[in-house]
Amino acid sequence: MCSVKIIIKLMSRVIIFDICFVAGQTKICGVNFMMAHIIDISSQKGGTGKTTTAVNLAASLAIFEKKTLLVDCDPLGNATTCLGIDKKSLSLDLYGALVGDSRPEDVILNTELPHLSIIPSKFRLIHAEARLYRVPGKKKILRSLLASLQEFYDYIIIDSPASLNFFTVSALVAAHWVMIPFQFQIHSLEGLGQLLLVVRSIQKQYNPDVKIAGILLTMWEPGNANPPTATFKLLRRFDTRLFETVIPWDKVLRESLNNQKPVALYDINSRASKAYLELAKEIIEVLKLPEETVDNH
Ligand SMILES: Nc1ncnc2c1ncn2[C@@H]1O[C@H](COP(=O)(O)OP(=O)(O)O)[C@@H](O)[C@H]1O
Numbered sequence: 372m373c374s375v376k377i378i379i380k381l382m383s384r385v386i387i388f389d390i391c392f393v394a395g396q397t398k399i400c401g402v403n404f405m406m407a408h409i410i411d412i413s414s415q416k417g418g419t420g421k422t423t424t425a426v427n428l429a430a431s432l433a434i435f436e437k438k439t440l441l442v443d444c445d446p447l448g449n450a451t452t453c454l455g456i457d458k459k460s461l462s463l464d465l466y467g468a469l470v471g472d473s474r475p476e477d478v479i480l481n482t483e484l485p486h487l488s489i490i491p492s493k494f495r496l497i498h499a500e501a502r503l504y505r506v507p508g509k510k511k512i513l514r515s516l517l518a519s520l521q522e523f524y525d526y527i528i529i530d531s532p533a534s535l536n537f538f539t540v541s542a543l544v545a546a547h548w549v550m551i552p553f554q555f556q557i558h559s560l561e562g563l564g565q566l567l568l569v570v571r572s573i574q575k576q577y578n579p580d581v582k583i584a585g586i587l588l589t590m591w592e593p594g595n596a597n598p599p600t601a602t603f604k605l606l607r608r609f610d611t612r613l614f615e616t617v618i619p620w621d622k623v624l625r626e627s628l629n630n631q632k633p634v635a636l637y638d639i640n641s642r643a644s645k646a647y648l649e650l651a652k653e654i655i656e657v658l659k660l661p662e663e664t665v666d667n668h
C-alpha cells in the first residue's frame with residue numbers, strides 16, 4: 372500500500388487528507404483538521420522577556436490575521452495587564468476554568484485586535500494547585516482545557532511564570548512547542564541547560580510531542596560585547612534552534628507595556644515592533660505544517 376497527503380486550505384483552516392492506493396483502488400484513509408500550534412514561552416529565569424514576548428508575539432500573529440489566543444498562566448497576571456484588562460473587575464479567568472467553576476469558552480476575552488483573544492489571570496490563580504490537590508492528573512488539566520479550544524485558533528501562546536512550579540509544568544504538558552526567551556549573560560547559560568533538561572523529562576513523563584521551537588535572543592543591546600553571531604555560536608552547543616530574529620533592547624517596549632498595549636499598537640515603526648512582527652513571520656514559516664520537524668534543524 373502507498374499513500375500521499377493532500378493539504379487543502381479552506382477558510383483559513385488546513386485540512387489534511389491521507390489518500391491511500393490499495394489493490395488498484397484510491398481511498399481516503401484519513402482526514403485531519405490542523406489545530407492550533409500551542410507555544411509555551413518559558414524560561415526558569417525572571418525578567419528574560421517572557422511576558423513581553425508572549426504579548427507581542429501573540430499581537431503580531433493577530434496582525435497577520437492569524438487567530439490567536441494568549442493564555443496568561445502566571446499568577447502575577449502581567450500579560451493580562453499588558454492588554455489593558457482591569458484585574459480588579461475580572462471574575463472569569465484561568466483559575467475558574469482550571470478548577471472547573473467556569474467553562475473554558477466562557478473565560479475568553481476579546482481584545483482591541485480582532486484576531487487576538489486572551490484567557491486572563493489574576494493572583495487567585497496561585498490557589499489553583501491547592502484546590503486541585505486531590506485531583507489525579509492535575510498537571511494535565513490545562514492541556515485538556517486548551518485541547519478543547521484548539522480547533523478555533525491558529526496559535527495559542529502561553530505566558531509562563533519563572534521557576535519550576537505547577538504552572539510551568541502544566542504549560543509544558545499542554546504545549547507542542549517551547550520558545551525560550553534568553554537575555555544573553557554567560558551565567559544564564561546554566562539556567563538554559565536546566566530548562567532543556569526539564570523539557571526532556573516532561574517529554575518522557577507526560578508529553579512526548581513537546582519540542583523546542585527555539586531560543587530567542589531578547590533585550591539585545593547594540594553595545595553588547597558579543598555580537599549576535601558570536602552568541603549564536605556559543606548557544607549552538609545546546610543543539611537547539613536559534614531564532615534568526617533578535618529582539619533589540621528598546622525603551623518603547625517599556626512605554627507600551629506601561630500604556631497597557633502591545634508595541635505594534637503603540638508605535639508600529641519602533642525597532643521592537645518591527646522585530647516582533649519579524650518573529651511572528653519566522654514562527655509562521657518555521658511551524659508551517661504539523662509534520663515538519665523544527666528542533667532537528
Ligand atoms: N526588548 C526589551 N527592551 C527593553 N525592555 C524590555 C525588553 N523586553 C522586556 N523588557 C522589560 O523588561 C522587564 C521584564 O520583562 P518581562 O517580559 O516582564 O520578563 P519575564 O516575563 O521573563 O519576567 C519588563 O519591565 C519589560 O518591560
Ligand SMILES: [Mg+2]
Binds near residue numbers: 421422423445532
Ligand atoms: Mg512574566
